Amino acid sequence: MNLSDLKHVLWRRLTVLGSTGSIGVSTLSVVDYARTQFDEQAFPIEALTAQSNVDALAAQARRFRPARAVIGDALLYGRLRDLLAGTGIEVAAGDKAIVDAAAEPADVTMVAIVGAAGLAPALAAVRRGGLIALANKECVVAAGHVFLEAMRSSRAMIIPVDSEHNAAFQVLDFAQEHAVERVTLTASGGPFRSWPMERMARATPEQAVAHPNWSMGAKISVDSATLMNKGLELIEAHHLFGLPADRLDVIVHPQSIVHCLIYYADGSILAHLSAPDMRTPIAVALAWPRRMTSPSQRLDLAAVGGLSFEAADRQRFPCLALAEDCLRAGGAAPTVLNAANEIAVQAFLHGQIGFMDICGVAEQTLAHLQPQRPGRDLESVLAIDADARRAASTAILRLAA
């Protein structure tokens, strides 16, 4: 990379929505690396946001000096203000303040809030324009049409950060999409890849969040254990790459080194490989369409030795099959599925339901609320999402009774 290319990337103004989470912290570690290696002013930060982890947000703000720091929980405004007193950093609190921060000018916005809570801020960033480094898959799953419509009518460019979609984004020949027969996303299989169903039924939250290859937030870790994560990713890929359900599939690859495979009409398969380290797709997104040096692990294939692949078992992992059904059904099904899954995962993490009940809650919620038309604007998506959350909570109460 020559110096002028590097400056072009390093001077990008960055907002990190969800800076205290796993992706947020990894993003700031890429920024830290760029500041240490290349330019101490690299990636000037417009805003950092978090929901309740006020101490971590304040520590990040003191270190990375954003123009503003925003905490979602309005009750924590006073504490954040006190922790940042004398720094000159603007402090704000509440859901609306996060959306406002997302709408402020920035060259790159990392959307790393977990769950459908990321939807309104992500849409605000898309409407403002610029590069949108999109880690939050739930907002595309819940509001695919709204999201794509906002993207078409703005000057935003979405760079997927999810490793499989980031890989596909790099390998897919967008000019010849008709020549793409199939896109296959890989799944590690999660911590219960080889567990029988009876054992999975007794799995604890601690076991479910102990992912063999990736260190991630609790919600996506549980989604990886149920394979719901892969199902949500198929829906995400459908929207981001415009491919129908029958040209998208999943293969289990326990090493998490190949992230996606693109099958072309001439028989070629193009794959993307990297170590399982989210700092790679984050660096791709921050520098796109250029490339920057990142602190990610480098892959030593000789040390890895072998790569293996196996079919996904939809009987033991019914969440994958359910998400595929929702992808094929379309309408409001993905919105309902996403909301029900968020509620069910929280209930599992709080010990209210068993691991295998997560799928049951989502199924009951879908049965209760279908058929519905998809939300055509943010308000209607949020209304369907709220209905689904209520129905899922009722299903959980029934299970717990």
Ligand SMILES: NC(=O)c1ccc[n+]([C@@H]2O[C@H](COP(=O)([O-])OP(=O)(O)OC[C@H]3O[C@@H](n4cnc5c(N)ncnc54)[C@H](OP(=O)(O)O)[C@@H]3O)[C@@H](O)[C@H]2O)c1
């Ligand atoms: N982690 C990964 O390796 C990975 C890989 C691919 C895709 N993703 C996707 O990236 C997103 C983030 O994942 P993660 O693992 O980084 O999650 P995480 O560790 O749980 O972090 C979530 C972030 O969102 C904030 N947040 C939580 N609830 C919020 C709300 N209601 N309003 C505003 N902010 C809120 C959290 O703030 P507090 O800390 O204050 O709670 C935190 O900063 C998810 O959509 C996930 O599917 C993650």
